[in-house]
Structures are given as C-alpha cells and as structure tokens.
Amino acid sequence: MDQNMEWLYEKRVKRTIENLEKNNMEGYFVEDEKELLVKLGEMLAPGSVVSVGGSMTLFETGVIDFLRSGKFEFLDRYAEGLAPGDITQLFRDSFSANYYLTSTNAVTESGTLFNVDGRGNRTAAMIFGPDNVFVVVGRNKLVASEEEALERYRETAGPANAKRLGRKTPCTEIGYCMDCESPDRICNAFVSIKRQGAKGRIKVFIVNKDLGY
Numbered sequence: 001m002d003q004n005m006e007w008l009y010e011k012r013v014k015r016t017i018e019n020l021e022k023n024n025m026e027g028y029f030v031e032d033e034k035e036l037l038v039k040l041g042e043m044l045a046p047g048s049v050v051s052v053g054g055s056m057t058l059f060e061t062g063v064i065d066f067l068r069s070g071k072f073e074f075l076d077r078y079a080e081g082l083a084p085g086d087i088t089q090l091f092r093d094s095f096s097a098n099y100y101l102t103s104t105n106a107v108t109e110s111g112t113l114f115n116v117d118g119r120g121n122r123t124a125a126m127i128f129g130p131d132n133v134f135v136v137v138g139r140n141k142l143v144a145s146e147e148e149a150l151e152r153y154r155e156t157a158g159p160a161n162a163k164r165l166g167r168k169t170p171c172t173e174i175g176y177c178m179d180c181e182s183p184d185r186i187c188n189a190f191v192s193i194k195r196q197g198a199k200g201r202i203k204v205f206i207v208n209k210d211l212g213y
Contacts, residue, residue: 019111053102053122095129138211
C-alpha cells in the first residue's frame with residue numbers, strides 16, 4: 001500500500017483505539033495474522049473454555065485452526081456432524097465460556113462496535129455472558145460513523161454474508177439490501193455497543209489488512 005495511505009490508516013486506527021479505551025474497551029493494532037496469533041497465544045489461558053461467533057475473519061486469520069490446536073476446550077460450532085440442535089446448544093453454552101472470539105460488522109472511529117445478526121447469538125454473547133470478548137477486525141471495517149456502518153452493512157456485509165450462507169433473499173440477486181421480509185433474511189438484530197460496563201472485558205484487535213465482509 002502507498003505510504004501515504006498507510007499513514008492515513010494508522011491515524012484512523014489511533015483515533016479508534018483511543019475512543020475504544022474511553023468506552024472501557026481495549027484496542028490493539030497488529031500488523032498481520034502472525035502477530036495476531038502470537039498476541040492471542042499470550043492472552044488466552046491454556047485449558048480455558050473458548051467459543052466463537054460466526055466469522056469469516058476468524059477463518060482468514062487462522063484463529064479457528066489455532067483454537068482447534070488442543071490447547072483449549074473449544075466449543076466448535078463448525079465441527080463436522082453437528083445437528084441443528086447441537087449448534088443451538090453450543091450457542092447457549094457460549095454464555096459460560098471464558099473467552100468468546102468474534103468479529104464485528106464495523107467499528108466506528110468514536111469507539112462503537114456495530115453488529116447485525118440473524119439469530120442474535122453473537123450479539124447476545126458480546127453483550128453478556130463470556131468473561132472475555134475478543135473482537136478481531138480488518139482495517140476495512142473502520143468507519144467514521146454509525147450511519148456509515150449501516151451503509152457498509154447494507155451494501156457489503158449483508159449481501160456478501162447472505163450469498164455465503166446460500167440464503168434466498170433479494171440482496172443475493174441484486175447485490176444490496178432491500179430491507180426485505182424474506183424468511184431467509186439474516187439481518188434481524190441491529191446492535192450498537194457504545195460502551196462496556198466491565199472495563200476491559202471487550203478487547204478489539206485491528207489487523208492491518210482487509211479481512212472478512
């Protein structure tokens with residue numbers, strides 16, 4: 001990337017982390033997947049119960065494979081052979097996990113985490129339950145405001161995720177959100193986490209790469 005754009009991203013990341021900390025959330029800036037995994041290895045206690053929210057970013061950064069290493073009691077929602085009832089139970093068990101790892105649809109420079117969920121299990125766990133919530137995001141998810149976060153979801157994250165999940169919604173045909181009433185709709189719960197009551201419970205890792213949707 002052009003050095004001037006690198007400088008611009010660094011300034012945006014710095015502002016975002018400062019505001020996350022004002023909102024009782026910790027922010028970290030890591031250069032790549034390798035640095036991220038080293039950081040997580042230092043912060044996740046071996047043998048602890050770990051769960052995850054649905055996330056392409058966790059796959060792209062190697063976090064899912066890292067959690068499958070045997071060092072943790074991983075509540076693996078992606079394990080082969082799980083029935084729908086098993087997955088629902090894993091979602092419920094996630095509330096008592098020591099660590100919950102996920103991504104987010106957008107992070108505003110004012111330090112807000114913006115999320116849109118279908119069932120709400122991810123947003124629910126981010127808000128309450130697990131002792132620690134680790135949020136991994138690519139720099140492409142930094143936005144100036146909640147309005148921009150919503151626009152990003154409607155034009156990028158929502159249609160891309162619906163397509164990935166094989167949903168029969170208008171956005172998978174035309175490429176942007178129509179605020180539909182389809183039974184396959186995945187955007188049901190709109191949640192903005194503006195501040196964390198338990199200081200430091202939520203930690204946000206911003207990776208200096210474009211990741212996820």
